[in-house]
Amino acid sequence: MAIPSTASSIAESVRRGERTATEILESYLANIERREKDIHAFNLVTTEQARAMAAKVDADVAAGRDPGALAGVPIALKDNMCTRGVPTTCSSRILEGWKPPYDATVVTRLAAAGAVFVGKTNLDEFAMGSSTENSAFGVTHNPHDTSRVAGGSSGGSAAAVAAEFAAASLGSDTGGSIRQPAALCGVVGVKPTYGTVSRYGLVAFASSLDQIGPFTTDVRDSALLLEVMSGHDPLDSTSIPQPPLSLMSSLDQDVKGLRIGRITDLPGGSDPEVEARVAEAFAALAAAGATIVDVELPSMKYGLTAYYLIAPAEASSNLARYDGVRYGLRVESSDTNSMYGATRAAGFGDEVKRRIMLGTYALSAGYYDAYYGKALKVRRLISDDFARAYQKADVIITPTSPIVAFPVGAKVDDPLSMYLCDVFTIPTNLAGHPAMSVPFGTGADGLPVGVQVLAPTLGEAAMFRVAAQLERSAPGGAR
Amino acid sequence: MSAEKYMIDDYELVVGLEVHVELATATKLFSASANRFGDEPNTHIDPVTLGLPGALPVLNRQAVELAMRIGLALNCTVQPCTFHRKNYFYPDMPKAYQISQYDQPLNIDGWLELPGGKRIGVERAHLEEDTGKSTHIGGTGGRIHGSDYSLIDFNRAGVPLVEIVGRPDIASPDEARQYVTELRQILVAVGASDAKMEEGSMRCDANVSVRKAGQPLGTRCEIKNVNSVRSLGRAIEYEARRQIALIDSGERVRQETRHWDETDGRTHTLRTKEDADDYRYFLEPDPAGPRDVVDRSGEGRLADVAA
């Protein structure tokens, strides 16, 4: 019997005693051993901790205790989620080697469900970027073509699942940082409704936009992970006071009668192959009984601007705490004020500095109304546009990324061009809605293409229903 | 009631007091570490108190309750409110921003009545978090100036404060003393704080300016480091005379923050207003401010509104 390769099948097999968590872990560790040097998905592989966690799961099974819904599932965690006693660096020199004294809530919940953590994955520094090239610890390469990027900012987590270093991984999404790398790496990536998954222990980038979500090889696994991770957390004031999401029943429902929105004024400029795959996705859903409806989002094209004013503004405040006083890097100086300037100059990379400067400027006296204040109003317009669209449609479909994976180094000198990678994903974060990327065929050079399914607030059921159908209809056969 | 206006030479005093009060809650404003004075340093700390990466604030219900009691006792309008971030760098500020209230504070437009019947206006009384405490090693008298290094204790960081901003209706050192004494009695009576200036659970800053009768307001200076009611009176008197002497000799008063030195009985320049940081206030995206309806006919219970 082959080693089960999805989170759901692994958990089932371990719970039934057919496989041990230890043997499953060893097969993934062997994959890492073989290919990690070409991919660099991890900042740290936590071999010993993983073996200890697997051993505990096996002991639970042997003793007849419930090992949890994710028993024995090897999971990788983006290195911006606090793991007690294990370095959490956000791929930044300013936190190099820093060991948090506490665990993020999602880490606690996954561990309680029997997950086995294989390591901390690489990201764009402080989650700022779309290619993982902004990491202080090296770029992550795309497993489908290692001359290309894995996307970002959760590039390491996406690549880890695509390369079978883990059965699932966690990322964070502020403007597309789960969905875009999922599309580029050919895996499933979900950003749930803002407030459904606790942010306690997620190193904050932009507080009103960040959400944690899963990367998996199939839609079912993402539903499983979200069921385990989601639900109210009293430690997070922005956590919606609701029980965990219930998604499994959506996966086997058909899409008959669902209304699928197609945005008529979608910004153009995507790869022709990407647009072709999306058109096929619409056709597949129509063939499966759904109705395609036209919707308009006239404010969508202002999303990039609103985002690149709001996110850096919040980030400039969230990153002010990295000052060399209580943890992390300190550049010794003759006085505290100098220490701040020297530490932050040495500890932060270019993209982070750029965004801190932009955010500080947007909030500063005399400029608040012109920039940050206006951006908050544009955010309202986008949210209102979506509300109108969702009166006519149950979900909306777009490309996830306008392009397939690009070569390493191709966009580093042009920040604006990099920002355009997120044009289809950003509006979702501004509105706080859920969205997910489902692999759907390939584009130029055989590289993966992702189709994005968007849904209204707490519309995960419809979103997963459509995603499951897309997976069944995907070119090249469903898993 | 005395109709005599307090004067020094031909000058009137215009004084506004800002009082910070530590609330008598069991835990801090945004985290569940103990709110206790006098324990071993850094024994009441948690990820939120230390501003660790990934920490998130959660508002203390009792702090809001006590802050509302203060507002009602000072005849304020208690209103739905929000929290803002006040961004600046200082080693005892763990997040490099303070969560405070800006344009929608909890309590506004009240007053406090002095024993003689005069009402001193209270512009606002809002909630904010306290900072940690720094100890300066190596300088003279524990001051920053000339120190070799400093040590920070975060036990106090995050303790709930209410900042009570009085209108500049106070006209003499005596009135200032009465205001603070009266305020302290109110705070203790409603159970909001033990308000001990010696322990720092009540801190008072004075804004002082002078003018001749009928003239527009003079330039004001802020006086910090007043540690007792008696010092408050002395400091105001000293500062008023200092300003009068400047004006009389043809110089102008510079707008600045000054430090009261109890031992030499004088105020000294701390910093000028031109050095002031731009605080870049913006709405706190993490905790949601209390927007409930306060029942003013009763004692001001927190009535939860369904989210």
Place this chain on the structure above:
Amino acid sequence: MAKVARLARLDVTPTEIDRLTTQLAGMLEHFADIDALDLGAVTPMTQPYPLVNVMRDDVVVTGLDRDEVLAAAPAAEDGRFRVPPIVGLDS
């Protein structure tokens, strides 16, 4: 730009200031697209999922271990965090 860098406590060289100024100017020019919108009647949106009155009970919960925390500090002495002299800062 130099003033913004000071507010953000980022030491930047003159070359970096020039580069950042150019890059940010370019971005702000791109962002000027929102100036075309009529935003007068629009209320700002700060919370994606509007929650009110999120509060907790006033009950002490055990915090962090001081030794574990200070072990991760750049400098510590006497149970406290140690920093160089605090000059030139507002308090």
